[in-house]
Amino acid sequence: RKEVEQDPGPFNVPEGATVAFNCTYSNSASQSFFWYRQDCRKEPKLLMSVYSSGNEDGRFTAQLNRASQYISLLIRDSKLSDSATYLCVVTLYNFNKFYFGSGTKLNVKP
Amino acid sequence: ETGVTQSPTHLIKTRGQQVTLRCSSQSGHNTVSWYQQALGQGPQFIFQYYREEENGRGNFPPRFSGLQFPNYSSELNVNALELDDSALYLCASSPWTSGSSYNEQFFGPGTRLTVL
Numbered sequence: 208r209k210e211v212e213q214d215p216g217p218f219n220v221p222e223g224a225t226v227a228f229n230c231t232y233s234n235s236a237s238q239s240f241f242w243y244r245q246d247c248r249k250e251p252k253l254l255m256s257v258y259s260s261g262n263e264d265g266r267f268t269a270q271l272n273r274a275s276q277y278i279s280l281l282i283r284d285s286k287l288s289d290s291a292t293y294l295c296v297v298t299l300y301n302f303n304k305f306y307f308g309s310g311t312k313l314n315v316k317p
Numbered sequence: 318e319t320g321v322t323q324s325p326t327h328l329i330k331t332r333g334q335q336v337t338l339r340c341s342s343q344s345g346h347n348t349v350s351w352y353q354q355a356l357g358q359g360p361q362f363i364f365q366y367y368r369e370e371e372n373g374r375g376n377f378p379p380r381f382s383g384l385q386f387p388n389y390s391s392e393l394n395v396n397a398l399e400l401d402d403s404a405l406y407l408c409a410s411s412p413w414t415s416g417s418s419y420n421e422q423f424f425g426p427g428t429r430l431t432v433l
Contacts, residue, residue: 211359250407250424251360294359304373305350305409305422307359 208233213295213308221316224285228311230295231277237297237306240271242280245292245310254280254293285315321410321425329431330398338393338428340408348372349391350422351383352407360407366391395430403432 213230220226232240240257255262257269257278268281278297282289295308322341330336342349348367352360362375366385380396389410395402406429409422 213359215357250426252424253421304362304365304375305352305360306362307352309357309359 209308210234210306211295211297211308213311215309215311217312217314219314219316220285222285222287224315225281225283226285226313227282228280228293228295228313229277230279230308231275232295232297232306233276234297234299235273235276236299237276239298240269240278241296241298241305242267242269242278243294243296243307245294247291251294251307282313285313287315287317289313290315321408321423323406323408323425323428325428326426327429327431329433331433332398332400334398334432335394335396336398336430338395338406338408338430340391340393340410340425342389342391342408342410343423346410346412346423347389348411349385349389350409350411351391351393352409353377353402354405354407354427355401356404363393398432400432403430405429 242254243251245251292310350365351363354360364374
């Protein structure tokens with residue numbers, strides 16, 4: 208079983224739409240959670256951390272549900288520039304290893 | 318502040334050969350992690366080095382080995398290359414400190430390895 212599972216998509220949405228991605232993780236000892244964004248043929252870059260109480264950064268909202276072991280990312284008012292692959296990441300304490308999901312591809316159309 | 322750099326950017330090898338990939342960590346970062354990203358997949362953790370010692374390893378065979386130098390730069394060595402080793406190899410550095418649960422990892426642009 209994979210440590211982190213994501214719906215690969217693609218999600219094809221029009222500009223201005225709201226889109227949500229979910230991600231599940233298998234290890235209940237997972238300590239920290241993140242969303243990374245990866246543009247085509249580029250390296251991953253941190254989009255936002257995910258905190259237990261949920262957190263928001265502009266148009267982006269992240270939620271964590273420890274009981275059900277999933278995290279989510281909500282993007283409001285989608286822009287063309289949001290088109291990318293979104294990677295869900297969890298880490299275990301001590302080893303500082305990052306476990307990546309396979310990514311969810313988002314295509315925002317005009 | 319210089320970010321994470323990797324060399325070379327692209328590399329073509331044949332099966333059975335050996336390859337060395339290099340990574341210079343971001344200034345002030347003492348931890349380097351290496352990842353393999355196959356096409357259409359997320360990065361898979363290979364191993365991490367902290368203060369020149371291996372500090373965790375993923376599910377990769379021993380022919381994947383590494384080094385970290387006193388200046389915190391790092392190498393990834395792969396022996397006996399196989400076709401399935403074709404991937405983007407990413408290096409990430411972070412300023413990890415003992416007792417902390419996390420420090421953000423900053424990724425380099427990667428080395429794209431093709432094995433023929």
